Amino acid sequence: MELYSLTIHELLDKLRTGETSSVEITASVFGRIDAVEKDVRAYITLMRETALAEAARADLAIRKDGIGALTGIPIALKDICCTNGVRTTCGSRILQNFIPPYDATVVERLRAAGAVFTGKTNMDEFAMGSSTETSFFGATRNPWDLTRIPGGSSGGSAAAVAAGECIAALGSDTGGSIRQPAALCGVVGMKPTYGRVSRFGLVAFASSLDQIGPFTKDVEDCAILMNVIAGYDPRESTSVPEEVPDYRRFLARGIEGWTVGIPKEYFIAGIDPEVEAAVRQTIRVVEGAGAKCIEVSLPHTEYCLAVYYIVAPAEACSNLARYDGVKYGFRSEEGRDLMEMYKKTRAAGFGAEVKRRIMIGTYALSSGYYDAYYKKASQVRALIKRDFDLAFAKCDVILTPTTPTPAFRIGEKTDDPMQMYLSDIFTISTNLAGIPGISVPCGFTAAGLPVGVQFLAGHFQEGRLIQFASAYEKQAHIEKRRPTL
Amino acid sequence: MEFEPVIGLEIHAQLLTDAKIFCGCSSKFGAAPNTHTCPVCLGMPGVLPVLNRKVVEFMMKMALATHCVINRECNFARKNYFYPDLPKGYQISQYAHPPAEHGWVEVELDGGKKRIGITRIHMEEDAGKLMHDEHNPASYVDLNRTGVPLIEIVSEPDIRSAEEAAAYLRCLHEILVYLEICDGNMEEGSFRCDANVSLRQRGTEPFGIRAELKNMNSFRNVQRALEYEIKRQQYVLEGGGQVVQETRLWDDTAGVTHSMRSKEEAHDYRYFPDPDLVPVVIDNAWIEEIRKEQPELPLEKRERFMREYQIPAYDAGVLTATPATASFYEATVASFPTINPKAAKAASNWITGDLMKMLNEDKKDFTASPIPPRAIAELIQIIDDGTISGKMAKDVVEEMYKSGKPPGEIVKEKGLVQITDEGALTKTVAGILEKNPEQVAQYRAGKEKVFGFFIGQVMKATGGKANPQLINDLLKKMLAGDR
Ligand SMILES: [Zn+2]
Numbered sequence: 001m002e003l004y005s006l007t008i009h010e011l012l013d014k015l016r017t018g019e020t021s022s023v024e025i026t027a028s029v030f031g032r033i034d035a036v037e038k039d040v041r042a043y044i045t046l047m048r049e050t051a052l053a054e055a056a057r058a059d060l061a062i063r064k065d066g067i068g069a070l071t072g073i074p075i076a077l078k079d080i081c082c083t084n085g086v087r088t089t090c091g092s093r094i095l096q097n098f099i100p101p102y103d104a105t106v107v108e109r110l111r112a113a114g115a116v117f118t119g120k121t122n123m124d125e126f127a128m129g130s131s132t133e134t135s136f137f138g139a140t141r142n143p144w145d146l147t148r149i150p151g152g153s154s155g156g157s158a159a160a161v162a163a164g165e166c167i168a169a170l171g172s173d174t175g176g177s178i179r180q181p182a183a184l185c186g187v188v189g190m191k192p193t194y195g196r197v198s199r200f201g202l203v204a205f206a207s208s209l210d211q212i213g214p215f216t217k218d219v220e221d222c223a224i225l226m227n228v229i230a231g232y233d234p235r236e237s238t239s240v241p242e243e244v245p246d247y248r249r250f251l252a253r254g255i256e257g258w259t260v261g262i263p264k265e266y267f268i269a270g271i272d273p274e275v276e277a278a279v280r281q282t283i284r285v286v287e288g289a290g291a292k293c294i295e296v297s298l299p300h301t302e303y304c305l306a307v308y309y310i311v312a313p314a315e316a317c318s319n320l321a322r323y324d325g326v327k328y329g330f331r332s333e334e335g336r337d338l339m340e341m342y343k344k345t346r347a348a349g350f351g352a353e354v355k356r357r358i359m360i361g362t363y364a365l366s367s368g369y370y371d372a373y374y375k376k377a378s379q380v381r382a383l384i385k386r387d388f389d390l391a392f393a394k395c396d397v398i399l400t401p402t403t404p405t406p407a408f409r410i411g412e413k414t415d416d417p418m419q420m421y422l423s424d425i426f427t428i429s430t431n432l433a434g435i436p437g438i439s440v441p442c443g444f445t446a447a448g449l450p451v452g453v454q455f456l457a458g459h460f461q462e463g464r465l466i467q468f469a470s471a472y473e474k475q476a477h478i479e480k481r482r483p484t485l
Numbered sequence: 486m487e488f489e490p491v492i493g494l495e496i497h498a499q500l501l502t503d504a505k506i507f508c509g510c511s512s513k514f515g516a517a518p519n520t521h522t523c524p525v526c527l528g529m530p531g532v533l534p535v536l537n538r539k540v541v542e543f544m545m546k547m548a549l550a551t552h553c554v555i556n557r558e559c560n561f562a563r564k565n566y567f568y569p570d571l572p573k574g575y576q577i578s579q580y581a582h583p584p585a586e587h588g589w590v591e592v593e594l595d596g597g598k599k600r601i602g603i604t605r606i607h608m609e610e611d612a613g614k615l616m617h618d619e620h621n622p623a624s625y626v627d628l629n630r631t632g633v634p635l636i637e638i639v640s641e642p643d644i645r646s647a648e649e650a651a652a653y654l655r656c657l658h659e660i661l662v663y664l665e666i667c668d669g670n671m672e673e674g675s676f677r678c679d680a681n682v683s684l685r686q687r688g689t690e691p692f693g694i695r696a697e698l699k700n701m702n703s704f705r706n707v708q709r710a711l712e713y714e715i716k717r718q719q720y721v722l723e724g725g726g727q728v729v730q731e732t733r734l735w736d737d738t739a740g741v742t743h744s745m746r747s748k749e750e751a752h753d754y755r756y757f758p759d760p761d762l763v764p765v766v767i768d769n770a771w772i773e774e775i776r777k778e779q780p781e782l783p784l785e786k787r788e789r790f791m792r793e794y795q796i797p798a799y800d801a802g803v804l805t806a807t808p809a810t811a812s813f814y815e816a817t818v819a820s821f822p823t824i825n826p827k828a829a830k831a832a833s834n835w836i837t838g839d840l841m842k843m844l845n846e847d848k849k850d851f852t853a854s855p856i857p858p859r860a861i862a863e864l865i866q867i868i869d870d871g872t873i874s875g876k877m878a879k880d881v882v883e884e885m886y887k888s889g890k891p892p893g894e895i896v897k898e899k900g901l902v903q904i905t906d907e908g909a910l911t912k913t914v915a916g917i918l919e920k921n922p923e924q925v926a927q928y929r930a931g932k933e934k935v936f937g938f939f940i941g942q943v944m945k946a947t948g949g950k951a952n953p954q955l956i957n958d959l960l961k962k963m964l965a966g967d968r
Contacts, residue, residue, distance in 0.1 A: 080531075081531075082530065082531045088530070088531075090530070095530065098530065100524070100529065100530070100531070101524065101529075102524050102529075102532075104531060199531075199533065200531070200532065200533050201531045201532070202531050203530040203531045204530070204531060204761075206760075207760035207761050208760035234535065235533060235535060236533050236535075237533065237534065237535050237536065237761060237762050237763050238760075238761065238762075238763060314757060315757075315760055317565075317755075318563050318565050318574070318575050318755070318757070320574075321565060321567065321573065321574020321575055322528045322529075322530070322572060322573045322574045324567060324569075324574060326569045326572075326626065327527065327528070327572055327626075328529070338569065342567055362755065365565070365755035365756075365757055366753055366755060367753045367755070370755075370756075370757070374757055
């Protein structure tokens with residue numbers, strides 16, 4: 001077994017016993033990158049030299065002080081997380097050469113835990129997309145089928161974990177951007193509760209929805225990463241000073257007697273039959289583990305997409321106003337005056353999808369339209385949140401498909417934004433309600449494409465999700481397949 | 486047709502907090518460009534604002550001083566527009582849910598007092614500054630001011646003349662300075678004023694179409710700009726025209742207002758609640774904490790001075806113009822063994838007269854006075870007990886200011902002690918009467934004006950040290966006595 005294909009907990013065990021070193025693990029990961037990155041294209045920026053130096057330091061630290069939570073483990077960062085001294089592009093031309101003078105809080109926390117950073121992964125431009133095709137740096141391919149998309153917007157992180165180009169990764173999730181690519185690439189992806197993981201240093205897309213979370217090979221690794229990144233940050237006003245439990249304690253506890261809600265609105269026409277079959281199978285698996293499944297209703301589900309496509313673009317059009325060519329990033333040299341500089345910089349600096357959302361958002365906030373759009377959407381959002389509160393009064397977790405279809409072909413939906421938006425139909429409500437969600441692999445289609453199942457819980461119930469997902473993982477015995485690259 | 490102006494003012498006051506409103510950078514004025522900055526106030530990707538609670542407390546002080554209702558919950562909103570001095574492309578301000586509303590202040594006018602309503606007070610961040618190079622086609626941005634806290638105070642359209650506007654402005658300025666939350670410097674821009682002006686037919690309800698005036702950076706300019714704008718609108722209306730809703734800039738040199746942008750060109754700011762900040766909750770305990778710290782306000786102090794010290798309204802006004810003057814005066818009065826109206830008035834005369842003049846010449850305020858309050862009290866006492874005359878005291882106070890020495894010491898050093906020895910003075914007076922028989926005859930013939938001549942002669946003979954009251958009495962007695 002190659003080192004790059006192991007999990008965090010397996011590697012920590014080997015590091016602890018001295019069976020291997022961080023330098024060996026890191027070299028193994030970069031060897032894998034050298035072999036498959038030309039096909040997968042998961043990264044925008046590789047950090048090979050600093051990674052090897054960090055690995056050497058980690059080995060020293062292990063000998064001197066013993067092992068920390070992530071000492072010597074190679075981790076990839078979505079290129080939306082600011083890294084001090086390393087360019088952070090957000091997949092956009094407008095930040096093509098932007099080098100932040102600060103680390104995101106999550107990066108600081110990973111650094112403090114001893115992680116080795118492999119590089120910055122590809123993503124849809126400003127996290128706007130579901131396929132990683134809107135990146136200025138080109139599309140990432142799905143390791144299971146290189147003609148298909150890896151999902152998005154954190155497609156680079158999902159593909160890197162699936163292809164063994166890192167041991168684990170961070171992504172960000174605004175409407176499904178962790179869970180959807182995790183499902184399409186056959187890895188575990190969690191979106192924590194809004195306010196659980198600091199957004200400081202996460203380049204903002206939609207501030208009231210954005211949340212950072214882990215991509216890992218299994219649920220135990222998810223718990224290990226959550227232990228490091230979760231927690232209050234005084235630099236973020238919406239960060240919540242809620243105590244962080246040791247998430248590893250929730251592993252292997254079992255789910256005997258749990259009630260699982262199956263929302264009837266999530267098994268709709270248009271869902272791929274193979275996906276539906278795989279998800280229905282998970283219901284039988286959790287029942288086999290002693291849980292009871294009941295039908296629940298989330299009646300405002302049909303409005304989620306509409307609400308999301310008002311709220312997210314409205315916040316985005318404001319968040320992206322700072323990219324004006326004045327202070328940093330790309331500036332068009334063709335402008336003859338201030339107004340022309342603004343227009344030409346933004347026309348050339350942003351891609352089509354970003355422009356589309358800036359225009360939708362600007363329109364939704366315009367004088368005379370605010371009440372009809374943004375205000376109304378905020379009101380419906382409160383109802384969506386209430387749907388979940390009511391449902392969680394009846395069940396411990398909710399189980400749904402993560403995506404309506406397996407990975408689609410590159411280019412298949414780029415000309416049809418509405419079809420593209422529908423690929424997030426099962427994940428968007430979670431962000432609107434602010435609750436945590438996790439996607440776990442639950443099988444393969446006949447063509448060998450991974451399928452994911454999504455578990456949801458109430459605010460700050462990540463421990464419960466980890467407990468449920470780990471019990472499912474154990475009970476299901478999903479075949480340990482690897483993409484052939 | 487007679488027109489009546491309807492004026493409302495919007496005041497922006499920069500707050501004297503040490504740090505900016507959403508980051509830890511210093512908010513001090515005058516540093517080298519872009520040195521008081523960090524990723525947060527530079528609007529870099531991914532950074533987030535954290536509210537400085539001192540700003541809320543300063544806002545609450547102003548809200549309490551202007552009788553506003555403080556709302557239990559308020560939130561921040563983004564005001565979106567593009568400009569190079571605004572690094573995020575939006576200003577964090579407050580919009581639909583302001584923290585304080587429905588207040589009022591009482592302003593003092595020639596014809597008495599008038600109450601002017603305060604619509605709302607809210608908090609926001611300041612923008613940076615642009616500097617244009619005159620020789621190169623280039624502009625520079627200084628972002629030191631970006632994120633410095635401001636409060637905006639919006640008045641009701643209760644103001645009816647340029648003079649009233651100036652009085653209201655002075656009133657708010659005085660309160661802000663008294664609360665020590667704003668330095669009130671209009672030239673440096675820490676106290677700024679915009680005005681909304683319209684005319685309506687006197688005695689009718691509906692407002693006319695208004696113009697917004699900007700760029701008035703002194704009290705005098707606010708009054709001049711309003712006077713001009715009122716005349717301009719009157720001219721338009723009397724000519725049968727219509728006032729256009731627009732923003733106009735005051736041109737100080739030309740003394741006119743120019744159109745800056747029309748209603749059609751006005752920005753759509755696309756306000757919406759800032760998702761990066763949580764609502765601010767202000768509970769009663771917090772309000773009470775701030776209320777306890779509130780200093781006495783100018784108007785209250787003025788009324789108390791008139792009541793306690795029995796000084797005239799004019800004196801009370803001058804003495805309470807700044808907190809430093811008022812506390813100097815109170816310290817002076819407190820140095821008297823007992824407070825009596827005569828001494829209190831004398832203290833006011835010395836402080837608002839000679840001392841204030843000397844301080845103004847040196848551009849100093851009362852906190853930097855070389856003469857301490859108790860020395861003024863001492864000076865008044867030695868005049869009162871006859872040690873020196875009021876005329877001598879004028880020289881003494883100048884010497885006190887220069888040297889910082891107490892008056893007693895100066896009097897001793899210069900041998901300035903007043904002659905109060907009646908026997909010696911009687912001799913001097915007799916000698917003078919003897920030498921000037923002609924004037925004595927004139928006086929006795931009823932030409933009383935000559936009396937002053939005798940006083941002058943006695944003063945001259947005694948080197949100004951004679952007690953004026955004593956000379957007066959002796960002269961009267963001796964000039965009359967031989968008749
Ligand atoms: Zn700053």
